[in-house]
């Protein structure tokens with residue numbers, strides 16, 4: 001890099017900083033020569049690919065040596081855990097070995113697979129030192145970005161602490177039919193934060209049990225402020241929010257374009273130009289960013305105020321550079337996916353679901369109680385009302401929903417989601433088709449400290 005290019009890059013960064021009003025951030029990364037030190041390259045988790053027919057994956061949860069803190073956990077020797085790259089219509093066998101010092105298990109967040117038996121069954125408990133083989137089919141309709149983490153009930157704090165210590169990883173399900181998107185430099189990015197004290201990821205304090213624990217260390221695939229050097233004119237970022245409680249708002253520092261193409265585990269019906277990506281805990285988003293010939297810029301982290309608390313100011317999160325000088329990019333297709341619109345005559349039931357701290361419909365979690373019993377093959381509308389004073393990002397296992405209205409106003413937007421944030425006072429209508437998968441599953445808040453304390457409801461189809 002020439003010094004001029006450094007200056008231009010820095011100016012680009014500075015102009016972005018000005019635009020965004022960088023409260024609380026000071027750039028101290030310059031050396032005496034005025035040069036910016038090289039940022040670490042974005043590290044990608046090891047990829048586990050499936051073979052034809054049956055994918056067998058060894059996944060061990062165990063302590064990991066790391067410079068981040070003295071009590072980091074990893075999956076199969078990696079934090080974040082390996083990217084599980086699987087395909088629709090295949091069967092997967094995950095040989096899980098719990099080598100941590102407490103009970104653990106796995107939840108495959110976003111996968112629409114059987115919730116019972118050896119499937120995405122969060123009632124499975126794998127004691128310390130023991131093994132469990134998860135095995136399930138991945139039906140059509142699962143292509144997209146998902147993730148995995150522990151989902152242990154009845155032992156308050158165990159899941160929350162294990163997740164923050166590093167037990168997070170991404171799952172990418174490939175479609176048997178290629179999507180219509182132009183070639184891109186394609187990266188899977190796990191966003192995660194850690195609260196560290198005395199070189200240890202700390203457990204939640206009394207206040208954290210209410211607000212949710214956010215950590216000051218913002219980690220992008222386990223690294224702080226990495227750099228991506230894109231080798232195509234388009235950069236495709238597949239982003240997972242694997243934080244316990246942190247909300248991530250991301251925006252390019254140069255104010256330049258990016259296009260949202262997928263939310264949670266599904267492509268949108270068409271690309272949407274976006275100035276910002278909003279990721280509540282548990283959510284995913286995919287964006288296409290034209291980078292060919294574009295001066296270096298940052299994907300900035302922007303704070304999100306919850307209960308009036310802002311834990312982190314604006315920060316440069318990922319530096320994005322391009323090795324391609326060609327700035328003309330292939331157009332994005334107007335249509336990305338299609339699925340039948342909601343048929344009002346198919347709605348068999350409406351439910352009112354008030355949510356508040358540590359309870360859903362007025363009751364804390366009880367594994368012996370079925371809170372919502374739905375019929376297979378039906379469509380329901382749930383009016384989820386946040387009657388609390390804080391945000392709650394609600395997550396439905398096993399099935400997906402579309403948000404058809406928010407606070408009485410039709411959304412007129414089609415997206416299949418599994419995680420949706422409700423601000424205090426929000427009332428959202430969720431349309432859910434129980435067209436696949438039968439069994440017992442969960443609807444819960446994805447601030448992990450809230451779920452751990454019982455902000456979960458049992459759904460059975």
Ligand SMILES: [Cu+2]
Nearest residue numbers: 392445447450
């Ligand atoms: Cu919550």
